[in-house]
Amino acid sequence: MIVFMTALLVVLYQLTCHRNQRVKDGQIQICNLCRDNPKTQLWLSFLILSFLTTCTSAESEIEDLLTCLEELNSTLQKSDAMLYTAPLSDVEKCKDKVLRCYMVELIMVILEEQINDSKTDCLYHFNDDLKPEVGCPQCEMYSLQNISTFLRMLTNTLQRINSM
Ligand SMILES: *[C@@H]1O[C@H](CO)[C@@H](O)[C@H](O)[C@H]1NC(C)=O
Ligand SMILES: *[C@@H]1O[C@H](CO)[C@@H](O)[C@H](O)[C@H]1NC(C)=O
Ligand SMILES: *[C@@H]1O[C@H](CO)[C@@H](O)[C@H](O)[C@H]1NC(C)=O
Numbered sequence: 001m002i003v004f005m006t007a008l009l010v011v012l013y014q015l016t017c018h019r020n021q022r023v024k025d026g027q028i029q030i031c032n033l034c035r036d037n038p039k040t041q042l043w044l045s046f047l048i049l050s051f052l053t054t055c056t057s058a059e060s061e062i063e064d065l066l067t068c069l070e071e072l073n074s075t076l077q078k079s080d081a082m083l084y085t086a087p088l089s090d091v092e093k094c095k096d097k098v099l100r101c102y103m104v105e106l107i108m109v110i111l112e113e114q115i116n117d118s119k120t121d122c123l124y125h126f127n128d129d130l131k132p133e134v135g136c137p138q139c140e141m142y143s144l145q146n147i148s149t150f151l152r153m154l155t156n157t158l159q160r161i162n163s164m
Helices: 002-023 025-036 039-077 093-112 116-130 145-160
Strands: 083-085 143-144
Touching: 002 083, 002 093, 039 145, 083 093, 083 145, 093 116, 093 145
Parallel strands: none
Antiparallel strands: 083 143
């Protein structure tokens, strides 16, 4: 995928350069430089890619989790555990702490229900990347809810974070 995108960017860059060459004198030198030097092309592609990745990664992680939860939904719904459920109001100041509370509860359900599905990997990865804020309420302070309310609140929370 990365290789494909790099190739695509190089092609796009060359096409753009080619067209500019006829129009703007100023850009000819940059175009010649990068066309004659594959390393420069690679560096440019790499920089653009890094930039794109940095800009979109935070959002797509949430999207990935939402997809992952949807796939696990029917399996998770079988649990009859009561789970600590954070309200939406805590998301703004304590985003990662709230998400950590949700992940800890979900992982507990996965262990309790002995869900061996590799689809649960995404929850562990997501959990590992969290950096819970200090000074936030402890998970045990939140009200206990059944799994369907818990999953609905988690989905709402993720959608709220996505729109923040
Ligand atoms: C999850 O499953 C429950 C019950 O089976 C259903 O009511 C709910 O709409 C499902 N949620 C999603 C996001 O698919
Ligand atoms: C998961 O694996 C355990 C043993 O490794 C097994 O007892 C259990 O039935 C499996 N659960 C599911 C949902 O397949
Ligand atoms: C889960 O809890 C909500 C409200 O707390 C309730 O309305 C709903 O009936 C409960 N669902 C199940 C399956 O117990």
